[in-house]
Amino acid sequence: MFILETNNSEETQDLASKIALKLWAGSTILLTGDLGAGKTCFTQGLARGLNIKKIVNSPTFTILKIYNEGRLPLYHLDAYRLSSGFQDVGFSELIEDDGVMVVEWPQYLQPLLPKQSLNINIEWLSADRRRITISATGDKYINLLEELL
Numbered sequence: 001m002f003i004l005e006t007n008n009s010e011e012t013q014d015l016a017s018k019i020a021l022k023l024w025a026g027s028t029i030l031l032t033g034d035l036g037a038g039k040t041c042f043t044q045g046l047a048r049g050l051n052i053k054k055i056v057n058s059p060t061f062t063i064l065k066i067y068n069e070g071r072l073p074l075y076h077l078d079a080y081r082l083s084s085g086f087q088d089v090g091f092s093e094l095i096e097d098d099g100v101m102v103v104e105w106p107q108y109l110q111p112l113l114p115k116q117s118l119n120i121n122i123e124w125l126s127a128d129r130r131r132i133t134i135s136a137t138g139d140k141y142i143n144l145l146e147e148l149l
């Protein structure tokens with residue numbers, strides 16, 4: 001487990017972008033933290049690190065957004081709207097093992113989640129400060145985490 005603090009959204013995005021350089025086809029990142037913590041902000045940094053130029057915003061109304069223009073496809077899921085109960089309306093068929101899957105509110109998407117992932121928790125400290133806790137499940141993610149240190 002690795003804990004750090006960022007002082008503004010750029011620092012959070014820089015961290016994400018550094019992580020993005022180490023991701024592979026089929027990798028998964030789970031993002032937890034309250035509303036406004038910075039999960040989408042982190043995803044924007046990942047997109048930058050994957051060389052995606054399109055603006056990434058919260059896919060709240062679509063559950064899934066796919067960005068195909070970068071080093072790897074990015075599958076951005078926001079399960080917040082599934083909080084009343086998991087319902088797969090066919091989006092899982094759109095997610096392939098060829099890209100990076102990033103999930104906001106993974107607790108609402110449990111049946112769909114792989115067993116191994118990089119897990120990022122973001123806590124609000126003050127207007128511009130966040131505590132970011134990174135943990136890993138599975139050898140590949142543990143290696144990734146070690147490379148970040």
Ligand code: ADP
Pocket residue numbers: 006007008009010011012033034035036037038039040041042058104127128129130
């Ligand atoms: P979430 O997706 O977790 O609901 P967002 O990423 O949409 O949250 O919003 C986070 C907000 O907090 C953004 O407006 C972002 O600019 C701001 N912010 C301020 N400081 C930070 C920081 N250190 N890290 C991430 N976001 C920050």
Ligand code: MG
Pocket residue numbers: 039040041058078104
């Ligand atoms: Mg969000």
